[in-house]
Amino acid sequence: MIEALELTTVLVTLLQQGGQTVEAAPAIPTGAAAALAVGLAALGAGYAERGIGAAAVGAIAENDEMFGRGLILTVLPETLVILALVVVFV
Amino acid sequence: MIDTEKTSGPGNYEYVIARVRSRRASLFDDDDYRKLTRMGPGEIARFMEESEYESEMNALGARHSGVDLIEYALNRNVAKHFEDLLRWSEGELYGYIARYLRKFDVWNVKTIVRGKYSGESRENVETDLIRAGEFDEGLLDELLAAGSIQGVIERLDSTRYGDALAAAYEEYEETDVLVPIENALDRAFYEDLLTGLPTEPSRPMELYVEFLSAEVDFRNLRNAFRIARSGADMEAAxxxxxxxxxxxxxxxxxxAGDMDRLVEHVRQSRYGEELRDGLDALEEAGSLLEFERAVDAALLEYSRRLSSRYPLSICPVLAYVLAKEREVDNIRAIARGREGGLSQEEIENELVIL
Incomplete structure (x- = not known):
């Protein structure tokens, strides 16, 4: 988490500096920014899935019928990445 | 022997709690108890064969029968479940659970000491042990093989209960009652639970302490009421x-000397709300038994509330341990009650059901 925050502060300062020196072009090209957005979203989704996945495996170990429900709940944070993917096409 | 510092890191709460919740859901409910209270010992055994206790009942069925079979199956099942808890957990969570499960060491030592006191055979005592604590098989075997209470206490000298027991033994020799020894064990256990924790304060530890201080409170409460009730001239402290x-x-x-003020003190405390019914019953009927059951029920209720308020903490695990113990006590009470010919109503009065 902390690394991600540091990364964003670095990026923000980079952007600000970029804004001062070169007025027209952004500091990171749009393509790279979109890639970054998707990457960060995937990181967040992965972190969320870690806990849910552990709980789901626990539930399945106790009761096989939980497999379907556990699977659905585990991949639910994946929607974050799909939404972030929208950024690439805008 | 359980090492309390097994691995580092906060622990895998999600996994353990998902499993614990599932197991908690499969405990017997009101309906099951209602059915059980109407059954005879044989029927209870059959009912248990079709439930959670199936494998234990089958494993022990050839050697024992009747109420003994039920009791041994219960003990073995409890040990299995609590060992599972340790098997699943990692990191600090493991440490907390292991500390709490020392409860069963205390139970085992008490059982062995009582066995020696009343001259039971080794086999009879052995089947009553719950092998879920910190003591390994070797130590338990040694304890079982000891010739006398003194022998048991000497063998425990190097454990955490050594000092407390040595002092209690002197008192035991003077008075020839087991109370000082049992009391010393309980005290050593509870005081160990809440001391020697990692010095760095953290949220999980706060919750652990909150849960256990409630349990200690309820135990103190029960002792205080027993002393006040019996009117015995005992030093409550x-x-x-x-x-x-x-x-x-x-x-x-x-x-401790004054029942009315004790009741008033509890009413004013933060458990006043939960214990209201029990306190009313105590004041009206003066029935200590009813009150103690109310205390047990209130502790269960409180533990359940803590575990839903803090879902990813040690609380659900400890609440499960309490609930499971309670179930075992209930089934034992039903089986023994039926065997002794108590009526359905009398047995229901003995149960603690939420």
Whole structure:
């Protein structure tokens, strides 16, 4: 988490500096920014899935019928990445 | 022997709690108890064969029968479940659970000492042990093989209970009652639970302490009421367990002699709400038994509330341990009650059901 925050502060300062020196072009090209957005979203989704996945495996170990429900709940944070993917096409 | 510092890191709460919740859901409910209270010992055994206790009942069915079979199956099942808890957990969570499960070491030592006191055979005592604690098979075997209570206490000298037991043994020799020894064990256990924790304060540890101080409070409460009720001239502070926040030693010494003030003190405390029914029953009927059941039920209720308020903490695990113990006690009470020919109503009065 902390690394991600540091990364964003670095990026923000980079952007600000970029804004001062070169007025027209952004500091990171749009393509790279979109890639970054998707990457960060995937990181967040992965972190969320870690806990849910552990709980789901626990539930399945106790009761096989939980497999379907556990699977659905585990991949639910994946929607974050799909939404972030929208950024690439805008 | 359980090592309390197994691995580092906060622990895998999600996994353990998902499993614990599932197991908690499969405990017997009201309906099951209602059915059980109408059954005879044989039927209870059959009912258990079709439930959670199936494998234990089958494993022990050839050697035992009747109520004994039920009791041994219960003990073995409890040990299995609590060992599972340790098998699943990692990191600090493991440490907390392992500390709490030392409860069963205390139970085992008490059982062995009682067995020696009443001259039971080794086999009879052995089947009553719950092998879920910190002591390994070797130590338990040694304890079982010891010739006398003194022998048992000498063998425990190097464990955490050594000092407390040595002091209690002298008292035992003078009075020839087991109370000092059992009391010393309980105190050593509860005081160990709440001391020697990692010094760095953290959220999980706060919750662990909150849960256990409630348990210590309830135990102090029960002791205080027993002393007040029996009117015995006992030093209440001797039975006081450190770590709770309902009483201070000075308060308990003052209050233990006076039932009305004790009731008033509890009403004012933060458990007043949960214990209201029990306190009313106590004041009206003066029935201590009913009150103690209310205390048990209130502790269960409180533990359940803590575990839903803090879902990813040690609380659900400890609440499960309490609930499971309660179930085992209930089934045992039903089976023994039926065997002794108690009526359905009398047995229902013995049960603690939420």
């Amino acid at each position: 001797e039975y006081y367990i450190e770590g709770g926040d309902l009483f201070t030693p000075a308060e308990i010494r003052q209050l």
